[in-house]
Amino acid sequence: MIAEPLTCQPALVSMRDLDVRTVEALIHRAEEFKHGTELELTEPVYAANLFFENSTRTHTSFEIAERRLGLSVVDFNPQASSVSKGETLYDTCLTLAAVGVRLLVIRHSQDAYYQELLHQPALPVALINAGDGSGEHPSQSLLDMMTISETFGGFAGLKVAIVGDLNHSRVARSNMEVLQKLGAQVYFSGPEAWYDNQFDQFGQYLPIDELVEQVDVMMMLRVQHERHNDDSTFDQAAYHQQYGLTLARAARMKPEAIIMHPGPINRGVELASDLVESPRSKFVEQMRNGVFIRMAMIESVLRGNRLGGLA
Amino acid sequence: MIAEPLTCQPALVSMRDLDVRTVEALIHRAEEFKHGTELELTEPVYAANLFFENSTRTHTSFEIAERRLGLSVVDFNPQASSVSKGETLYDTCLTLAAVGVRLLVIRHSQDAYYQELLHQPALPVALINAGDGSGEHPSQSLLDMMTISETFGGFAGLKVAIVGDLNHSRVARSNMEVLQKLGAQVYFSGPEAWYDNQFDQFGQYLPIDELVEQVDVMMMLRVQHERHNDDSTFDQAAYHQQYGLTLARAARMKPEAIIMHPGPINRGVELASDLVESPRSKFVEQMRNGVFIRMAMIESVLRGNRLGGLA
Amino acid sequence: MIAEPLTCQPALVSMRDLDVRTVEALIHRAEEFKHGTELELTEPVYAANLFFENSTRTHTSFEIAERRLGLSVVDFNPQASSVSKGETLYDTCLTLAAVGVRLLVIRHSQDAYYQELLHQPALPVALINAGDGSGEHPSQSLLDMMTISETFGGFAGLKVAIVGDLNHSRVARSNMEVLQKLGAQVYFSGPEAWYDNQFDQFGQYLPIDELVEQVDVMMMLRVQHERHNDDSTFDQAAYHQQYGLTLARAARMKPEAIIMHPGPINRGVELASDLVESPRSKFVEQMRNGVFIRMAMIESVLRGNRLGGLA
Incomplete structure (x- = not known):
């Protein structure tokens, strides 16, 4: 059983939302994961990684972070999705939330694409920005x-x-x-x-x-x-x-x-x-640390969303 | 241990094959899954989702249904498959069956593509139609x-x-x-x-x-x-x-x-x-129910094919 | 507990590296897997399949072989990877190794692409060639x-x-x-x-x-x-x-x-x-055997690399 950390975020989309104490808490938690701390899940938690821009290291790193935390990673290929039928990003996320996905990690070419996804009561998901246009990462x-x-x-x-x-x-x-x-x-x-x-x-x-x-x-x-x-x-x-x-x-x-x-x-x-x-x-070493910091980020948004699944 | 339901199908490709009693039995079973019923597997069961047309909700919904049932979902990307070398759909399915895949969920632009896959003794797989051309869904x-x-x-x-x-x-x-x-x-x-x-x-x-x-x-x-x-x-x-x-x-x-x-x-x-x-x-709610009805469909064709794997 | 077999290879890229005794040992081990032998993992082992050329049977067969051995298979889509940003194959592999991938299975259109990946101390991964240009398979x-x-x-x-x-x-x-x-x-x-x-x-x-x-x-x-x-x-x-x-x-x-x-x-x-x-x-039968021979190959390179994870 892990005491609830101080870094819970409903979503993690911009560094500007994080004060110094939160940044330090996330780094501290990542170091714990690097030294072997494991998370306990009380039920299956499904994650989907929506990468609308090319990436090897970020995509794979998030996927391994999710798996190390015990999450179940659902395949999502933007080229084969309904986005190509003109579906909005919001409706795609609505779909994924409805079928049971609880964590969305998104990379998108549009700056601040995440604005339309935040504070939406119909979207009970944890959200991490994996890169927005020429915005943040x-x-x-x-x-x-x-x-x-x-x-x-x-x-x-x-x-x-x-x-x-x-x-x-x-x-x-x-x-x-x-x-x-x-x-x-x-x-x-x-x-x-x-x-x-x-x-x-x-x-x-x-x-x-x-x-x-x-x-x-x-x-x-x-x-x-x-x-x-x-x-x-x-x-x-x-x-x-x-x-x-x-x-x-x-x-x-x-x-x-x-x-x-x-x-x-x-x-x-x-x-x-x-x-x-x-x-x-x-x-x-940066790439190695990337897995552990992403584990800390994922735990933070999952706890911040209080959707359950974490011990 | 679950008593064998009345809805076993060797394949589920068209609504015309389903009488009223079967439709009702599938809905009833889906409601049981929605209320927490779980399936027990006696050995790993591999599933492959072959989506030759774009889809987010149907593809993801089938994948989550499979995982909730404990199936192992094998990655299949039509653009990267031998279909692009001119392999027939039948031979692709033959390959997947040979390597151990027991459930095929297929969406294809050709009407009734599944005709060539049914009643083939060399194809010991359960088959679900996830959409055929302007046919059925x-x-x-x-x-x-x-x-x-x-x-x-x-x-x-x-x-x-x-x-x-x-x-x-x-x-x-x-x-x-x-x-x-x-x-x-x-x-x-x-x-x-x-x-x-x-x-x-x-x-x-x-x-x-x-x-x-x-x-x-x-x-x-x-x-x-x-x-x-x-x-x-x-x-x-x-x-x-x-x-x-x-x-x-x-x-x-x-x-x-x-x-x-x-x-x-x-x-x-x-x-x-x-x-x-x-x-x-x-x-x-339709999207949410989609996961549970697909769980019922998958159980039905797996039991109907008597290939084992289900308790 | 399995006695260390005689077929350990640091990498398996060419038939020319295998003497008759090794070929026979791999076949023997594959037959054991076919008859139900299972491998024990002491910790999660991540595998990535990098298929830069189209394939259904080889790709799926390796994936099922990996899963039957208990490995965790990480999604890798070359079209959506940083290779399309001009990253070298070596750097892509360096990335995957850094984030924790321990087995790379690669198909690539360039003959002997694997030469630049062998004997690299910075690349602590097991490597299997799944086909190189007009080279080997x-x-x-x-x-x-x-x-x-x-x-x-x-x-x-x-x-x-x-x-x-x-x-x-x-x-x-x-x-x-x-x-x-x-x-x-x-x-x-x-x-x-x-x-x-x-x-x-x-x-x-x-x-x-x-x-x-x-x-x-x-x-x-x-x-x-x-x-x-x-x-x-x-x-x-x-x-x-x-x-x-x-x-x-x-x-x-x-x-x-x-x-x-x-x-x-x-x-x-x-x-x-x-x-x-x-x-x-x-x-x-060839396709069926393909899963078991690949299990033997994977075990061989994982043991040959002594990176741990196998009982």
């Missing part, structure tokens, strides 16, 4: 915070650089906000065209060569080729030399400093291919 | 009957209107036949171009405004945009005013009368969007 | 050997004809090599344009009418329409008459001789449609 933010917390034991005074495609990254905006709230010092780098002056409130923009020696965390963002229209003119080698984490730059990092990347990686663009599995790189 | 018919039975306690003397795209609906034809057999009085409405004179044997055609005050059930059919060629000229607002269940018409319904819809709904076309979650609407 | 080879072994009790002196699309068949090359190693006598037939002189080292090429009366096994290969460019000019009836197993030819086979086909069958091309379910045909 809270499970990625939380696994990043968990990985930093695990490595450094906390955030106070930590220097974190977020580097690259800041404007197109679902996770950059969430991370700069939450890092500031948690007490870290944030820096930015990457092409100035991909930088927005509103980021100034969260940290300082600097060329990568001025950053690389001082920060504790180099958080490299993926170049989102699929979101750029002018992809054909993009010069990967030039980007790597000017904005990327080259082997030479990595060699100048502080001894304990780490490299992070949300994946999928464009090897040789954001960072040198050989760095992916270097001892500095937390890439694999 | 027995699980939808049965869940409709279950919902009416649950609401009114029976069918004798009940007045049921089936309204809309009668010619293109897989479920309209089945429902008019079975409703007549069960003792209800059937009425029709909708565009005359979508009405066939052969329906006269089952009930009377009337304009919706002459029906709406007298009937106990307004069964609204989905406008099957994907089956109409002249879609571009279809005027949704005009349809709604002339043939749809507007708010004004709904206000004229008898106090206890209900609204049904098989989904997915074209909101504002067949019925006013606000009616979907009105107290009159059985839309969500 | 070891689980098909092994189920063929199991079916022959079961029927005739051994291979010594057995005459086996491999007939048809020898050059485009993933399984023909593996089978001629392993059959020779196991002591069988190999013959070939089919269009000369689809025969390569390097096959001479494994057996003799003969017209089908000179073979059909002497051999114990007629192993018919599928005409791989999807791999031929000149498909439109291919005359199915002419192929059947000249190279296929017609009813007349089948009637001339030895009393105990059998017909094999890897599926999917082009009925009326490689063999007469009526032969598919004839008593001579081992088509269904």
